[in-house]
Amino acid sequence: MSVATAFDLTLDAVTQHYRGASTAAVDGVTLEIGAGELVALLGPSGCGKTTLLRIIAGFVQQTSGRVIVGGRPVDELPPHRREIGVVFQNYALFPHMSALDNVAYGLDARGVDKSSQQRKAREMLELVQMSHLAARLPREMSGGQQQRIALARALAVGPRILLLDEPFGALDKSLRLDMQIEVKRLQRLAGITCIMVTHDQEEALSMADRVAVINKGRLEQFAPPNDIYDLPQTLFVNQFVGTANQLTARLLATGADCRVALAGGPAWPVRAIGAPGALNAGDSVTVCVRPEHLRLVDRSTTTEGLPGTIELSLPLGPQIVHEVRLTDGSGLKVFESRSHGAGLHAPGHEVFLQLAEGAALNAYPSPQPEPSP
Secondary structure (H helix, E strand, O other), X not given: OOOOEEEEEEXXXXXXXXXXXXXXXXXXXXXXXXXXXXXXXXXXXXXXHHHHHXXXXXXXXXXEEEEEEOOEEOOOOXXXXXXXXXXXXXXXXXXXXXXXXXXXXXXHHOOOOHHHHHHHHHHHHHHOOOHHHOOOOHHHOOHHHHHHHHHHHHHHOOOOEEEEEOOOOOOOHHHHHHHHHHHHHHXXXXXXXXXXXXXXXXXXXXXXXXXXXXXXXEEEEEEOHHHHHXXXXXXXXXHHOOOOEEEEEEEEEOHHHOEEEEOOOOEEEEEEOOOOOOOOOOOEEEEEEOHHHEEEEEHHHOOOOEEXXXXXXXXXXXXXXXXXXXXXXXXXXXXXXXXXXXXXXXXXXEEEEEEOOOOOEEEEEOOOOOOOO
């Protein structure tokens, strides 16, 4: 049912419009997506995620580049001939139609005979476990039920690719997780290639086979979730995905013994990120460290680490988040498990920050200041 796809797109937001509103610019984004993959387009609002989705669907025409599905360019084809299903954020169900008729609509538009429409629509309702709601109108269904109907309608026409535009944005948090699991189940069951737009990092990292992080219309990184989180290739990805503390440091050495010297603190091992030769010993760098990669040690027990004072402690479920103020006035977040030291560290305590065992930090060229206007 699914086929490998590839995208090579450039969009000029000044000349392209969608339903009267200017689109976000997309600049030279190239994606190659394999058959049966679920890919998440992740980025801040206005970065171009939905623009890419609309280009793929055929709702927006790119100024250059190609959309290739299964080795065949589809740029000249209208949306209904691209064999692409779309589930919109608001589900876009017809309010006057029953669930069954909504699912059958795309088949009817393609000239499928009535009996085949009904049979296929009922199969799709059964697939999404909504057969018992076949006669209901959208207003008589919950948000999660409407989403399942929208999925059934998109799958009924046998698309080669399924596009999901912020599919869980309108759902409560408790229902969102259930629907994420359900969509993943259906995507695997159908073996369909799926591209999902989201601004929710947890959603992208938990559901997708690969994540494309987009910033200001450009592709920052396209990789499996673990690489996006643990091996971010740019400072933006490290900042945007998850939580990261930033420290200014001086690069002591590169290569296998890559280390940085922190102001007023120890020398820590890091991974230097950037093009070959972009960083050299002596350079000023920005170091990113995840809160879970730091641990607190009372100053009475050691003299090693980065000195600081706990200013605030916030319990969040199974962990405590500490805000630690360093001697230079900057603050760092540190995650501490309730099962390890809960209650030992509290606001006012003077501590040393040390790296947790196995922690690896990332160093990037320090951002250049913006030129004065």
